[in-house]
Amino acid sequence: MKEIPGSKTLGLIARHKEVLATTTHDINFPVTVERGKGIYVWDADGNKFIDCFTQVSIADIGHCHPKVVEAVKQQADKLMACIGTDVYNSSQVEAAEKLARITHNSFPERDWRVYFCSSGGEANNAAIKLLIDRRPQRKKFISFLGAFHGRFGYALDVASSKSLHKRDFPKALDVIHLPYPDCRHCAYEKKPEDCAQLCIRFIEQEYLGRFCDPDEINGVIIEPIQGEGGFVVPSLLAIHDLHRLCQKYDWALVADEVQTGLGRTGKMFAIEHFAAIPDIICLAKKLGSGVPIGAIVFPRDWDFSRAGRHSTTFGGGPLGWAAAKATLEVLEEEKLIKRAAENGAYFIEKLKGIKNHFIGDVRGMGLMVGVEFVDESGGPNPASRNAVLQECVEQGILPLAAGHAQRNPIIRFLPPLIVTKDDIDKIVAKFEKALAKATKAPS
Numbered sequence: 001m002k003e004i005p006g007s008k009t010l011g012l013i014a015r016h017k018e019v020l021a022t023t024t025h026d027i028n029f030p031v032t033v034e035r036g037k038g039i040y041v042w043d044a045d046g047n048k049f050i051d052c053f054t055q056v057s058i059a060d061i062g063h064c065h066p067k068v069v070e071a072v073k074q075q076a077d078k079l080m081a082c083i084g085t086d087v088y089n090s091s092q093v094e095a096a097e098k099l100a101r102i103t104h105n106s107f108p109e110r111d112w113r114v115y116f117c118s119s120g121g122e123a124n125n126a127a128i129k130l131l132i133d134r135r136p137q138r139k140k141f142i143s144f145l146g147a148f149h150g151r152f153g154y155a156l157d158v159a160s161s162k163s164l165h166k167r168d169f170p171k172a173l174d175v176i177h178l179p180y181p182d183c184r185h186c187a188y189e190k191k192p193e194d195c196a197q198l199c200i201r202f203i204e205q206e207y208l209g210r211f212c213d214p215d216e217i218n219g220v221i222i223e224p225i226q227g228e229g230g231f232v233v234p235s236l237l238a239i240h241d242l243h244r245l246c247q248k249y250d251w252a253l254v255a256d257e258v259q260t261g262l263g264r265t266g267k268m269f270a271i272e273h274f275a276a277i278p279d280i281i282c283l284a285k286k287l288g289s290g291v292p293i294g295a296i297v298f299p300r301d302w303d304f305s306r307a308g309r310h311s312t313t314f315g316g317g318p319l320g321w322a323a324a325k326a327t328l329e330v331l332e333e334e335k336l337i338k339r340a341a342e343n344g345a346y347f348i349e350k351l352k353g354i355k356n357h358f359i360g361d362v363r364g365m366g367l368m369v370g371v372e373f374v375d376e377s378g379g380p381n382p383a384s385r386n387a388v389l390q391e392c393v394e395q396g397i398l399p400l401a402a403g404h405a406q407r408n409p410i411i412r413f414l415p416p417l418i419v420t421k422d423d424i425d426k427i428v429a430k431f432e433k434a435l436a437k438a439t440k441a442p443s
């Protein structure tokens with residue numbers, strides 16, 4: 001392994017800073033990614049890493065999967081520019097049919113229709129627009145503290161991951177933000193044994209009839225497992241109760257599966273773990289294996305009321321549709337969801353076996369796995385998290401930070417669903433070395 005970060009990486013970062021807008025780049029994570037294959041990526045200096053965050057669950061089936069590459073190449077030879085919201089196109093129809101069928105396999109209670117867009121934020125905006133179009137008299141939405149749904153428009157309004165994203169930007173939507181059913185960091189300081197799902201009960205007890213009436217609320221948007229919020233796995237009973245409330249008051253249940261969806265957690269959709277049936281599922285990231293495409297999947301009879309109520313120029317475009325269809329086929333053909341469930345359980349068990357007093361919790365589902373860092377008193381320890389993350393880069397693995405620094409700082413692992421147990425052994429060994437070096441614990 002050459003020096004990390006190497007001179008080409010440092011040079012590229014300097015050029016980037018001259019010409020590109022400030023976005024989310026973190027000074028603690030000076031990493032370039034120039035090439036990818038399977039579970040590996042290479043930086044500008046030729047250093048090889050195991051991609052343990054798949055660029056936030058984009059490369060779920062592995063980087064540059066040959067089937068997707070071939071589908072994209074064939075499509076590029078045939079047609080790249082197509083305004084699929086004005087004209088009709090077979091690649092778009094085929095991708096939508098595949099996605100609707102996959103959704104039907106998970107939720108056979110309904111027939112599903114698809115709207116394609118190009119990102120997760122767009123998908124969440126489309127979901128909310130669809131719901132307002134359907135029932136314009138219901139103007140309020142419920143969402144959860146710590147949620148990340150996107151950085152603009154309605155998606156930003158329902159998000160509350162960090163005040164940094166929201167402050168100064170005017171709101172367009174009336175949103176009630178409630179504590180997420182997070183039993184490790186319970187907002188009411190209750191224990192799961194005696195809370196009786198207070199976080200959900202609170203809606204009926206405190207909000208309805210006071211802040212608003214049930215028929216003012218249009219829908220509830222939730223990440224079935226919070227991603228940016230710290231890989232928080234909610235209480236099963238709480239999600240069950242939330243689903244019951246939605247049914248009781250006729251609120252739409254929107255599952256933001258942009259990070260969790262398409263097999264990542266060991267089920268096609270993470271909400272399946274909680275036996276809740278969503279009304280709308282929002283997808284993006286992994287759907288196109290790197291070609292930008294997002295989607296919402298919704299009941300066939302909930303379509304937009306009139307042509308032109310909502311639309312977009314690209315909606316994934318021909319390359320996105322070809323990539324999405326091929327990606328969904330690979331998921332099934334290679335049985336990646338089953339593998340995510342099995343290998344994820346193995347990964348969590350191995351991480352739980354690590355003895356280090358800075359590790360406060362290991363949690364997750366399937367191959368969506370987080371390690372939370374605490375200090376001597378059990379409080380949040382973002383400094384150790386950051387130090388370990390930097391050391392991981394040195395060791396040749398690329399996980400990523402998530403969670404709130406002052407609440408639940410984690411290192412998140414989202415390796416490709418194609419990882420084997422041997423790969424996981426290597427990742428855990430490197431992570432242990434990084435931990436030992438960064439926290440000076442014996443390895």
Ligand SMILES: Cc1ncc(COP(=O)(O)O)c(C=O)c1O
Pocket residue numbers: 056118119120121122124148149150151223227228256257258259260284285
């Ligand atoms: C759960 C969730 N929803 C929405 C988004 C926003 O997606 P995008 O960045 O493609 O707009 C993200 C991105 O991280 C996400 O994790």
